[in-house]
Amino acid sequence: MRFGIFLKLMGESIRFAIQVLTTNLLRTTLSLLGVTIGIMLIISVFTMVDSLEKNIRDSLDFLGSNVVTVDKFPFGTGPDPNYPWWKYFRRPNNSYSEFEFLQANLKNAAAITIVGQASTTARYGSSSLGGTDLWGMTYQYKDVYEVDIAQGRYFTQQEIEGGRNVAIIGDEIAQTLFPNESAIGKDIKVRGFKVRVIGIMTKEGESFIGTPSSDDRIYIPYKMFNKMYYIGSRWGINPSLAVKGFEDDIGMVELQNEMEGLLRKVRGLRPKEESNFALNRPEAIAEALGGIFDVLGLAGWVIGGFAILVGGFGIMNIMFVSVQERTKLIGIQKSLGAKNYFILFQFLFESVFLCLFGGAIGVFIVFLLTFIPFGTLEVTLSVKNILLGVVVSSIIGVVSGIIPSAKAARLDPVEAMRAG
Template identity: 60%
Template structure:
């Protein structure tokens, strides 16, 4: 019961401080408001931007290992770029070879893509991301079919002319809707629409999007495009198991199998690159971590100023309530009661300022910024409230200590 009494009295005194001298209190709390606003706004913008950028690279998949000629990154002393061009591209026979032998992969796929113009009657869609895929493609990458269906194994094996379209293509070629079962043309060949992908929306960068995707069987793609060294190159991708942290086992297994398939001697270097989809996301995360730290440092100075403002209010409050403190102690109030009373009060005052800052940050989330969607996470809200409480307690420690150590007789005599 005592703790609830302390909280209630502290809250009442905090409200009294706000009412008695509103201008002074608001100006003192402004530092906390600006500090919380600066830090949480930076974290919110950074988190939102990071999430949007990472979602733009969602086409790379999650927990996926790709076979490419070029690595995603290169360290110091890497061999010249022109030597990468001499590497052979992945091919369908290597895909079959890996599919039959890989033990550390949940699924494996091969795909190839090209930019194409799609037509239906007098309507056309230029710049479509035409992609040839196999049946297990949906097990490696996210293929959200919202209407119709994905390819069957028979359609993939027989290389039938069927397609799954992205939302933007479907809206352009079939404005009347109901594209399922209707025909369109790709490079003069008729294809029947069997499925539609979920609309993804615009991203921050001009990167491959499911909205511009036109999926067809890998064999059908190979009939229209030359797959070779100087043509359009296929990409083999394997999805690792959740238990394989860092895809170490899958990487080692794929390296050994590919070296054996390509006939590389033990002394010869790899003529392929195994790229992890998480590399780019981790690199992006590292960049935004630095930005977050810089923003936190800048906002920290504002919070420090706000802490001095709270401390000033508490020193004034102790001086104005010296008589009351003396009466409370003469009636038997313990030192910890007085101490906690002022600590709670300083914490409440700081919370007022911090919550105001959070409200301002929350207001930012409603500002339209094009394709950048701003969101305020529960983690950032909790961080803002936690920082406000810490600043309030630290700012009230010294004034509360002074009040707790007062001599009741001297305090009562004070005018």
């Protein structure tokens, strides 16, 4: 029974709302404009913020998750201005022996790798590509960072340990050096060494903030990389040590504490000596951006809120006019036994419907805006933001319609019929 009354209320409210929309089109349009603009501004800001956050986080995927790296100075704040800058540069480079020590002794690590990096030129026949990134790595690199291979395969343990002349290349290198043939099984020249291509990585394309891409990268075994470059001393290439922690180690606290102790031990530091290394969580860079996105979201609420406030007063004005125009009808409904709550909800549903109509137009405009190209920024309207528009519109409808609806519900049936 109650459900039937509810459906009746909804039906009548929608019918009256459509009547209001069609009878006083200009007045209604101007009143709904504030709601439409307000919802459009709020949803568009949140859509852009969400899209920016997603694109930036996707661009920083190469940093890995739950990863701790060993570096000469901290990432978060950069070198301490009160700390002698030259001490950072005098800190020792990471070494392969330290990698082996950590690999053998770390209990809170899921995987560990050491990576050497250098810029070089790749050649095949008469073709060449300069500025390619050559990375020497250990077998567990794939467990610390993602390696998405489109063709071929990853290194075997034997190839890594033996420092074999094999390589996995990026899509751009494959397309440049092998435009009309498959690169798998072919030999390319790097630093005067021949290396056989065993895999091609999936094309990544240009990221939103221009972060490094695997498209112009060559992966080779670390021991092979060691044959090509001088590594280890202060003046040689400083390899990167990266350790992946377990998911249940929140903030990688246990892992960092263990790494701190082991690194101090392997580097022979006394208890009172300061550490000559820094432990960094690269993903913390992405997490720090969250505060910026929160501020942008707040700005969206403030800007859109003013427009919605104007729109809310417009809807309230429509509802007062609607109550005045239908005073006699209200009197007739009450004389036939309509309860106060029936009249109240009838007008309240009408107000909500009008706001939902205006909000739907605003959300639809934002949806159309997502088809506009923004360069490398991919803009997507999420279901969460659509629901946000519906909820905000409904709240504005309730707030704008509650006073006119209460006024209609309190009308005396005899006086209402006389007034009509």
